[in-house]
Amino acid sequence: MLAGRHILLIISGGIAAYKSLELIRRLQDKGARVTPVLTKSGAEFVTPLSVSALAGTPVHQELFDLTSEAEMGHIQLSRSADLLVVAPVTADLMAKMAQGLANDLASTLLLATDTPVMLAPAMNVRMWEHPATQRNIAILKEDGVSFVGPNDGSMACGEFGPGRMAEPDEILTAITAKLSDGPLKGKRILVTSGPTHEPIDPVRYIANRSSGAQGAAVARALRDSGAEVVFITGPAAVRPPEGVQVVAVESAREMEAAVQAALPADAGIFAAAVADWRVASASDRKLKKSKDGLPVLEFAENPDILKAVARMTKDRPKLVVGFAAETNDVVENATAKRKRKGCDWIVANDVSPATGIMGGSENAVVLISDDGAEEWPRMGKDDVARKLAARIAVALAG
Ligand code: CTP
Numbered sequence: 584m585l586a587g588r589h590i591l592l593i594i595s596g597g598i599a600a601y602k603s604l605e606l607i608r609r610l611q612d613k614g615a616r617v618t619p620v621l622t623k624s625g626a627e628f629v630t631p632l633s634v635s636a637l638a639g640t641p642v643h644q645e646l647f648d649l650t651s652e653a654e655m656g657h658i659q660l661s662r663s664a665d666l667l668v669v670a671p672v673t674a675d676l677m678a679k680m681a682q683g684l685a686n687d688l689a690s691t692l693l694l695a696t697d698t699p700v701m702l703a704p705a706m707n708v709r710m711w712e713h714p715a716t717q718r719n720i721a722i723l724k725e726d727g728v729s730f731v732g733p734n735d736g737s738m739a740c741g742e743f744g745p746g747r748m749a750e751p752d753e754i755l756t757a758i759t760a761k762l763s764d765g766p767l768k769g770k771r772i773l774v775t776s777g778p779t780h781e782p783i784d785p786v787r788y789i790a791n792r793s794s795g796a797q798g799a800a801v802a803r804a805l806r807d808s809g810a811e812v813v814f815i816t817g818p819a820a821v822r823p824p825e826g827v828q829v830v831a832v833e834s835a836r837e838m839e840a841a842v843q844a845a846l847p848a849d850a851g852i853f854a855a856a857v858a859d860w861r862v863a864s865a866s867d868r869k870l871k872k873s874k875d876g877l878p879v880l881e882f883a884e885n886p887d888i889l890k891a892v893a894r895m896t897k898d899r900p901k902l903v904v905g906f907a908a909e910t911n912d913v914v915e916n917a918t919a920k921r922k923r924k925g926c927d928w929i930v931a932n933d934v935s936p937a938t939g940i941m942g943g944s945e946n947a948v949v950l951i952s953d954d955g956a957e958e959w960p961r962m963g964k965d966d967v968a969r970k971l972a973a974r975i976a977v978a979l980a981g
Contacts, residue, residue: 584613584614585610585758585759585762588614588615588665588762590610590666590668591661591663591667592607592668593619593622593667593668593669594620594634595672596622596628597624597705597748598628599670599747600628600629603629603671604629606751618638618660619640620643620644620689620692621643623687644688646688657688657692661691661693662696665762668701668702668754668758669693671703672702672705673706674716677704680728701728701731701757702729703731703749704748705748707740707742729828732749732753733748749825756824756825759826760827765809767809767972770810771810771848772852772975773842774852774853775838777798777855778819779834779838780818781865782833782862783865784868789858789862790818791858793856795819796819796821797968798816798819798852799821800965801852801971803827804972805852806824806826808973808975808976811828812826812827813845814828815841815855817832834858834861835857835858835886836885838855838888850901850902850904850975851900851902851903852975853889855888860884860885861882861883861885890924890926904971905920905930906931909931909934910934917929918951918956928950928952929950929951929952930971931949945962947959947962950974
């Protein structure tokens, strides 16, 4: 899948550097050529010898190395690759990148390059959460740098939280997606997925049974077709796919804000089961049993995220797709819903318990568009997603 592709892999300092040795092998297994660069701090964690031996080519370490300069200048080195991957990237190197500093080989390559850059951060959770790091990440994202991870988990320093470097498999998937030449290459697509949680008080919430499986499958299929995917997910039962930008939200209002922040996009796919109502009187303290009787919950209507995007007058995505979960008169209800919401397509399905679709691995959908209702045979959720991604590619190409 990566045959003929050339990856410049920069390994900076961090205990996670050992995982990058595995990454080299995985990239090569897929046919990629890897040119390694090791920073001074990276060399504290893995040896130049092991990196060179695995890559099958000498590792670059110094900015002013006469032999390397004679063979290939650092400018050329930075531009000969299809992708620059920094794994792990430290908080320090990200800060340098955000500021445009170039005082060693890695930072100079990153400043001199005009090829895409992908970062796999690894650091202590406090360092990751520090406003300075988050500010630098925002700058780098603005500059078009893509990120994979970090993951939540326990870290070598004994703390728990975000900061663990993504696994080699995850980085490989992200790289493959980034270098994919699929029909959706260059298209930015946002996907909402999963349920939303609407708080009653700080410990209780109202939710629904959506597992997020169909939304995740759609995001994966779009990614595999080469799209840049922003995956906005409520608290779902399934893990988000690798190689997409994940925005985790809880409530409908958070989801709406995330969708607005992710625009503009070429297409918006709204697979989330958004709660129609929230508790208007949500308490900021835990409700206690009281002798005054049962609490009364008052509801307020949530924003209709799909409708708001479908009815945008400026910068509306070219294609807006809604989902409809119905239990009866599927085509009739979904056709009316498409009109009411103003979206281009509705993917409708029958979620009556007898169908086993909600929470199951299969789906039977009807695609409602300008051309009427098209019934798809019952198939796996992944197959539905792939078929839908192919249709989206046709629609965006036209
Ligand atoms: N949706 C949304 N924001 C909401 C509610 C729904 O974006 N607040 C989106 C869903 O992601 C889905 C579509 O709208 O793509 C269908 O949602 P649904 O809840 O079925 O539609 P309703 O308007 O609530 O219709 P009904 O209650 O009659 O089924």
